[in-house]
Amino acid sequence: MRRIPRLLATAAAALTAASLAPAPAAADPAPAELPDRVLAGYLHASFANGSGWVDLADVPDEWDIIHLAFAEPTSPTSGRLEFEPCPAEECPGAPSEQEFTAQIEQAQQRGKKVVLSVGGQNGQVSLETPAARDAFADSAAEIIDRYGLDGIDIDFEGHSLYLDEGDTDFRAPTTPVITNLIGALHDLTGRYGEDFVLTMAPETFFVQVGHQFYGSGQWGGADPRAGAYLPVIHALRDRLTLLHVQHYNSGPVLGLDGRHHTMGSADFHQAMADMVLSGFPVEGDESRFFPPLEPGQVAIGLPASPQAGNGHTPVAEVQSAWDCLTTGSGCSGYTPEQPHPGLRGLMAWSINWDRYNGDEFATEHGRHLG
Template identity: 65%
Template sequence: MKRSRSIALTLIPLLAAVASAVLFALPASAAAVTATFAKTSDWGSGWEGKYTITNGTGAALTSWTVAFDLPAGTTMGSYWDALMTSSGQRHTFTNRSWNGTVAPGASVSFGFLANGAGTPVNCTLNGASCGGGGTPTLSPTGSPTGSPSPSPTPSVPPTTPPGTPNPGMLPKHALIGYLHASFANGSGYLRMADVPAEWDIINLAFGEPTTATSGDIRFSLCPVAECPNVETEAEFKAAIQAKRAQGKKVLISIGGQNGQVQLTTTAARDAFVTSVAAIIDRYGLDGLDIDFEGHSLSLNTGDTDFRNPTTPAIVNLISAVRTLKARYGANFVLTMAPETFFVQLGHQYYGSGPWGGQDPRSGAYLPVIHALRDHLTVLHVQDYNSGPIVGLDGAYHTMGGADFHIAMTDMLLAGFPVAGNAANVFPALREDQVAFGAPSSVSAGNGYVGPAAIQEAVNCLVKGVSCGSYTPRSGTNPNFRGLMTWSINWDRYYGWEFRNSHAPFLRALP
């Protein structure tokens, strides 16, 4: 999101109970490579599991493959930090490019979700018993060819199964806005205590990195020189808690136009987790908004499968967010605000393409959204500052009316083929996970349309009326989450048009 006056380019508490890990491991033989299973969370109808591969030999392990069976009635869900293939109930996980080498005495891990009560059986590691005793794949020189990069391991169980809404989190149809908390941006500073009660999610703009690749995120209130009416930090914190007591959600938004975040290393990933958690804890926030723009996310050449990304900046972001979600539990709010270039454009182009030459940022949010869909509260794509995008009807849709909002949002509610491949479909999100973003005023971003057009789009998506020439492939979506805007400050500057028009409209929807 731009900080200039004229255009914006934007685009918990800890759980008290911690489940003890339940270990299922065969006895390890001396000087062996082993794979140990732990059930790190269990919510009755499903669970979260982790395998830890430990190299107890004197030579480096250069690759690993862990395979196991799940009993009938138990099915595999999402997974991370490995690549997976399945044949019936047999599931095979292989290392990623960045965690295949395991030095002597070191370990790496991967995780997954499963539905059902069964746990893994018949486990093998590189074709031998997971308890050790087989022949590991070792470096011929006996020295490591790289350093291990184990991912932080979630240890806090969710209170509701992943992939299901958490009741009481938000109103059925929510009003979401960004608050210029660290800068004024020409629209004037608005104190947290003065944010009107109609805003259900307030995204604090922005947390930014110390350098693009450090992962070290910092946030501070707007300087007095720029914002003479800025409150003290104590007043700011108190106002946040007052909002939360009213049922509002206050998040730290990371990125924006100026905050390029590239988690290209595991060190940057870990710094991101530590620094974002510090901000959340310091200000008593409900969660995280990911507003990565510019060159924060792009796909490396050859990274062509959104279900199994290999680009370190994307893999590390997914791992970092999973760790934060596990730390804060089921009430942790996660939202994302990508631009259409990073999401819906993936219907036509994904990354640099099979022959190279395309913009590697095309569709680059898709693997992040897909990997985190079980944790995602709301995705509100920025339907502004966008070029024409091909919709599910095969036609180009442009900004300037209800049609663009309808077509872009329908893609998320119905799912869409990636790079035009009908055999490679990005699955639909739940209705309650989808909102769309619109500028609050003509100064907030290209693509501004008046309240009537926005409400026309919502009525089409929710009720199937006022759809114009476009027929939504997703049908009606009565649980559509709501509307996001950049920004609350610009809305105040223009007399609260967005809030006054859309808050009562959303509340009146069935």
């Protein structure tokens, strides 16, 4: 038998081993990057209301971030979240869980970020203990993994967040419901890494009102919820994808110009957005200055239609505010000291109400923002 030289034999063996070895698994495609301008909208995923069911597959392409509303806790203080797609008997036309999961994947393949929104008007979440903190993070991760979601949205309203007496510095909070939420969000963002989407949708009372009042106030007796989101935003600012304060369901708010502004008009959006883009002294104290967020972290939250909530603003007024904030031109009622051309986009409550209204929000604002 003819002997094969050692080098040739080694090469032959290597080729044989290579041919028998399983092919390397294809790497998962990198998550799509969010565009420079975004529209974020809430999709009624776990409940029905008068706007009607909208399949993820039918969400117009203008929406870049789709918030699934809502995950809610088993009790206000348990921290443990539950989320199930709305059953067909409550939401006619709703898909099965398997179909819903497939629709999420298809939306992501179209470049959308699909995010779990927690709370809402009825979902009170008070993380009073470390056990509740851990249950929140663990159960949120279970839902995110179960449906293959891209991140989490914190939409705490009502009495979920407040500041204890003596908790006066947003840079070093001591109230358990604040510190435990911060801890849970640090946990979640740490688990999933830099591609994890973290958004927040506080009401103006929890953010901009902090310019005038913070917690119970220096003399006590004020509403302890005033400005209560500020320590959460500040602690997570390096991990925050988008803050879209709800510029609706709001009373008049004191702006940086020393004037009160009322929702539903361009000057309200200009004044409220400029506060988080420029920063402001908390409770008027310059030694407690809330630093500005990056423009790319900020969007304006709006009702998508007159039926969606108080403070609906006509398309022309919204676009006037957008142009004022991004270019410094066409301002009325409030003028920022400097334009913020990197302002990220708009948020709407909700995609369902926009569909009900003929997709005006997505179509008109999608076109204007480019």
